[in-house]
Amino acid sequence: MAKKPISFVLNGQDTSVFVEQGGNLLDELRRTVGDLSPKFGCGQGTCGACTVLINGEPQLSCLVLAERVEGQRIDTNGGLAEGPDLHPLQKAFVEGFAAQCGFCSSGMLMAAKALLDRNASPSRDEIAEAISGNLCRCTGYEPIIDAIVVAAENMRRRTT
Amino acid sequence: MSIEVKSFDTLRQASEVLGGSAQYIAGGTLLMRKVNYGDQSFNQLVQSTDPALKQIQSQGDEILIGAGVTMSEIMQHPQLQFLGEVARSVGGPAIRNMATIGGNLFAPRPYGDMATALLALDANLHWASGQQQSLEQFLERSDAARDIVHSISVRQPPTGAFQYLKVSRVKPKGVSLLTVAVLLNRENGRTGNVRIAFGGMAPEPRRAMAAEQALQGASLDESGIQRCLAACTEGMAPADDSLASSWYRNEVAPVYLKRLLLQRS
């Protein structure tokens, strides 16, 4: 089957690739583009490890038909850091032991980023809701919620 | 197996190529799972960029919702606030950004929360072929002809007349063990026109007609709703699955219906 050329903006960079027809965005990001930050967990949208932002909104890249992102803006965990500086969310995850095996972190971070982009001081309940589609089997979630609270504080401090 | 994707400008064109090995893809939250797991029953995905899929229009108290409108879009739309709670109960935030109202009508149990709410609200389906049908008729016939739902029309319920409850084991996000939706108009403190729909109590969302009849003209209190509760599982065929046994669902359905009915009065 002929591959299809598509162009989109990945983490701020214009990106053009040939995608498999019927291929999902996660596979294309990982195999074709080489961005290994979104993870393949379940392939059913249940675990959230493949969460990326499409035009700023979290979506499950394993369930997105790759060719549908033509002209769209995609953000992944691979684009969060600025050079050597980790994003405040990434920093808070590391310092607060919000990652153990780390497999869910990439999706958690993107779900959290989508929340903080919209709401600079979320409550713990709002955070739990925002990450409710992301499974973590190590931490019991509390350290993740703590880390997002800390990151939000640090980001507010940075902007004031 | 490779999949071919076909895109059409209008839903009408898309609907003409459906059937056999071609499946229509909306938000893809259920269909892409099948693709990812190598489902061999189809090898073509049909999609459409028809702007009608995204329209939300009101005419009087009737609202026409394009089948491609997502749960998140419903939550954000000022005229769809009566469905906001229902949309919010579907999946997590990422699923809600993808899952469409049209796709929900075709979702097998334990899914179909929006369809359950729309059944209680007596929604109508407008097909790409131009045909119209009530959602209820559509749900009764599982062998419905393959066409594409273009939009869904629903009448905005009077304030406080619509109630919805989804029971799940995992909070805040979990699949439905059972879902109840009630549309209840009141006349002088007694119940007027009533529609009660259950999700998870049958293969498809289903009306509890015996319960509706028993509630007609009753007073909305503990004793007034007794007959309605006793009749609410009549004609149901709840699943026995890993979430709960059918016995359990039959036992708790009246309990949740009672909570829903009494919370309003």
Ligand SMILES: Cc1cc2nc3c(=O)[nH]c(=O)nc-3n(C[C@H](O)[C@H](O)[C@H](O)COP(=O)(O)OP(=O)(O)OC[C@H]3O[C@@H](n4cnc5c(N)ncnc54)[C@H](O)[C@@H]3O)c2cc1C
């Ligand atoms: C992790 C996860 C959690 C979920 N949680 C819930 C939940 O809590 N509650 C719930 O109700 N559902 C849930 N779902 C199921 C699903 O996301 C929703 O039911 C959703 O609304 C389906 O819509 P879609 O656009 O993604 O459908 P698609 O996957 O695009 O399509 C599903 C089926 O419907 C058909 N179809 C779609 N649109 C039309 C149309 N307009 N006309 C004719 N046929 C059409 C397709 O051909 C296909 O057969 C969940 C799914 C996942 C993956």
